[in-house]
Amino acid sequence: MTKVSMAHGAGGRSMQRLLRERVLPHLLTDKGEVPLSALDDSGVIDDIVMTTDSHTVKPLFFPGGDIGSLSVAGTVNDISVMGATPIALSLAMVIEEGMEADDLEKIARSIGRTANKAGVPIITGDTKVVERGAVDKLILNTSAFGKRSPALDANLAIVAKHRTIHSRWLEDRNVADGDVIIVSGTLGDHGVAILSARKGYGFDADVVSDIAPLNGMIVRALAVGGIAAMKDPTRGGLANTLNEFSEKSKVGIEIEEEKIPIRQAVRSACNLLGIDPLEIGNEGKAVMAVVPGKADDVLAALRATPEGREAAIIGKAMKSVRGVVMRTRVGGRRIVEAPIADPVPRIC
Amino acid sequence: MTKVSMAHGAGGRSMQRLLRERVLPHLLTDKGEVPLSALDDSGVIDDIVMTTDSHTVKPLFFPGGDIGSLSVAGTVNDISVMGATPIALSLAMVIEEGMEADDLEKIARSIGRTANKAGVPIITGDTKVVERGAVDKLILNTSAFGKRSPALDANLAIVAKHRTIHSRWLEDRNVADGDVIIVSGTLGDHGVAILSARKGYGFDADVVSDIAPLNGMIVRALAVGGIAAMKDPTRGGLANTLNEFSEKSKVGIEIEEEKIPIRQAVRSACNLLGIDPLEIGNEGKAVMAVVPGKADDVLAALRATPEGREAAIIGKAMKSVRGVVMRTRVGGRRIVEAPIADPVPRIC
Numbered sequence: 001m002t003k004v005s006m007a008h009g010a011g012g013r014s015m016q017r018l019l020r021e022r023v024l025p026h027l028l029t030d031k032g033e034v035p036l037s038a039l040d041d042s043g044v045i046d047d048i049v050m051t052t053d054s055h056t057v058k059p060l061f062f063p064g065g066d067i068g069s070l071s072v073a074g075t076v077n078d079i080s081v082m083g084a085t086p087i088a089l090s091l092a093m094v095i096e097e098g099m100e101a102d103d104l105e106k107i108a109r110s111i112g113r114t115a116n117k118a119g120v121p122i123i124t125g126d127t128k129v130v131e132r133g134a135v136d137k138l139i140l141n142t143s144a145f146g147k148r149s150p151a152l153d154a155n156l157a158i159v160a161k162h163r164t165i166h167s168r169w170l171e172d173r174n175v176a177d178g179d180v181i182i183v184s185g186t187l188g189d190h191g192v193a194i195l196s197a198r199k200g201y202g203f204d205a206d207v208v209s210d211i212a213p214l215n216g217m218i219v220r221a222l223a224v225g226g227i228a229a230m231k232d233p234t235r236g237g238l239a240n241t242l243n244e245f246s247e248k249s250k251v252g253i254e255i256e257e258e259k260i261p262i263r264q265a266v267r268s269a270c271n272l273l274g275i276d277p278l279e280i281g282n283e284g285k286a287v288m289a290v291v292p293g294k295a296d297d298v299l300a301a302l303r304a305t306p307e308g309r310e311a312a313i314i315g316k317a318m319k320s321v322r323g324v325v326m327r328t329r330v331g332g333r334r335i336v337e338a339p340i341a342d343p344v345p346r347i348c
Numbered sequence: 349m350t351k352v353s354m355a356h357g358a359g360g361r362s363m364q365r366l367l368r369e370r371v372l373p374h375l376l377t378d379k380g381e382v383p384l385s386a387l388d389d390s391g392v393i394d395d396i397v398m399t400t401d402s403h404t405v406k407p408l409f410f411p412g413g414d415i416g417s418l419s420v421a422g423t424v425n426d427i428s429v430m431g432a433t434p435i436a437l438s439l440a441m442v443i444e445e446g447m448e449a450d451d452l453e454k455i456a457r458s459i460g461r462t463a464n465k466a467g468v469p470i471i472t473g474d475t476k477v478v479e480r481g482a483v484d485k486l487i488l489n490t491s492a493f494g495k496r497s498p499a500l501d502a503n504l505a506i507v508a509k510h511r512t513i514h515s516r517w518l519e520d521r522n523v524a525d526g527d528v529i530i531v532s533g534t535l536g537d538h539g540v541a542i543l544s545a546r547k548g549y550g551f552d553a554d555v556v557s558d559i560a561p562l563n564g565m566i567v568r569a570l571a572v573g574g575i576a577a578m579k580d581p582t583r584g585g586l587a588n589t590l591n592e593f594s595e596k597s598k599v600g601i602e603i604e605e606e607k608i609p610i611r612q613a614v615r616s617a618c619n620l621l622g623i624d625p626l627e628i629g630n631e632g633k634a635v636m637a638v639v640p641g642k643a644d645d646v647l648a649a650l651r652a653t654p655e656g657r658e659a660a661i662i663g664k665a666m667k668s669v670r671g672v673v674m675r676t677r678v679g680g681r682r683i684v685e686a687p688i689a690d691p692v693p694r695i696c
């Protein structure tokens with residue numbers, strides 16, 4: 001009999017196969033404007049956007065954040081990248097018996113601080129305590145719903161000047177030939193911060209997680225207009241995000257290695273560990289596909305925000321390309337595949 | 349330092365204290381029409397009702413259901429008992445490495461069947477796989493949002509003929525002197541079904557879980573009108589539900605033991621194990637407080653539904669009573685307290 005393996009949880013191809021073969025066929029996957037079968041950041045029905053995330057990060061505390069800030073920011077971002085305004089969060093905690101109440105309180109404080117920063121209240125919750133060994137200290141689930149962002153219609157109207165659009169939301173399937181690919185900042189910080197907090201890795205990178213709620217930054221970018229698709233490159237990193245764009249939109253994407261913003265400390269840590277920085281998760285970044293005429297303005301709007309200071313144009317969608325390809329520093333071309341398994345498990 | 353104990357997860361007083369002292373002070377608890385601080389079944393903001401539940405039931409499969417049907421029904425019910433129509437569900441799975449894919453598929457089938465029965469689609473999801481030992485096989489989180497039920501305004505208008513009402517939803521704090529307490533069927537079935545599925549209990553009760561989505565039944569009851577408050581008696585059972593009504597509404601409740609529907613097999617199992625059937629959880633029942641003139645009609649409407657066939661009037665709210673009191677079969681009076689700890693842990 002098949003058993004679920006760690007690779008099935010990595011957000012890449014193995015997981016997609018497990019879901020498509022064993023889980024999705026039994027669910028009502030075609031309901032809603034953005035249904036479950038889209039496997040997008042959020043679902044949409046009745047003009048309400050909804051998302052959910054369970055967090056099992058290890059360790060619970062790490063440079064730049066903890067499981068609490070991670071949960072809230074990740075969930076706020078999943079709503080925001082659809083082009084919606086997050087309205088409320090839920091918080092469900094599964095706590096291992098014996099957890100220090102002080103640690104729980106520290107995490108609660110971080111949850112509150114992040115929710116406050118995002119301006120999104122937690123309006124409902126659930127608490128379970130399980131016997132020792134039944135979970136690894138703490139699992140959090142945050143879910144959220146959001147409503148259509150006031151700027152979204154005007155934003156999409158600009159996209160519609162260039163081509164026919166098939167969705168009222170910033171879905172992964174909206175990317176088209178010529179769209180400019182923008183990342184809102186440096187890549188790999190979160191994954192490396194988690195690794196540096198784990199014992200036994202023999203390096204002490206000066207890297208902190210990029211955890212941040214991005215709803216404020218995204219509103220500014222939407223106000224400029226011309227954004228066709230947006231996604232936060234969490235599990236599977238930029239490599240996974242661009243492959244989702246490419247597969248769902250049926251268009252190739254070419255990026256340039258030298259334009260991708262990566263901190264030197266992240267690059268060094270990845271070299272040391274043999275990890276591809278494009279494949280590790282981020283928790284405070286967005287990747288956008290923008291119509292060519294608006295790319296510079298969107299970039300400028302992003303750079304004017306604290307979260308988007310290091311935003312960069314890294315490439316474009318091209319129908320002449322198959323899949324996702326990177327032009328390397330030395331002038332070669334490398335195929336960027338969606339990671340099959342997670343180079344760094346349990347980073348979120 | 350204080351450590352979290354199993355008692356903190358039981359849905360009773362210990363849990364409330366942990367949340368009120370360590371968690372809630374750090375969150376924005378006053379946002380929304382029914383805010384987090386209400387600790388009701390769901391929260392309400394912008395006329396949207398939201399709820400969340402993480403499920404850690406052990407074992408995963410038991411007579412009458414499994415973790416999948418349990419999750420979906422429980423979440424649908426939390427939305428419905430507020431007086432809302434559930435619109436969509438999210439599903440987040442945390443899977444232990446090594447879980448049989450066949451078991452996962454069986455659970456997915458059960459999730460789909462229950463969602464289909466309730467008529468509520470799953471529109472978004474999340475999957476994490478953790479290493480062996482980091483969770484006990486599988487934890488599911490289901491969250492949901494709902495919209496105001498079309499029958500709710502007319503229902504509350506009938507309540508408003510009798511008194512001033514302070515809420516637009518069926519909140520726990522709406523119970524008033526004279527309200528009739530109705531349960532929609534037999535109590536204790538779920539908790540005893542879980543126990544009978546666990547090894548080593550030395551009894552083989554002929555009891556199946558009552559898991560059922562109640563949105564259909566509740567719509568029928570709302571159409572009659574006069575329902576002031578409603579709650580599903582899950583963790584902590586009827587005892588906890590009535591104490592929540594009593595405390596939040598600042599009114600006493602008197603119930604009659606002989607009127608409380610409990611199956612003989614459940615009663616026997618509870619006697620054998622020294623468990624109070626009023627303190628164990630149910631997953632397909634609702635408890636309602638109804639204005640006196642409408643109680644018989646609501647009861648009749650409930651009994652006309654498959655889920656409410658064994659509905660019964662069990663008592664009433666009385667300002668002359670303090671807390672929750674039960675008139676026993678032998679003519680005595682017993683105080684019914686909210687359980688401090690869970691007599692049967694991990695039943696949901």
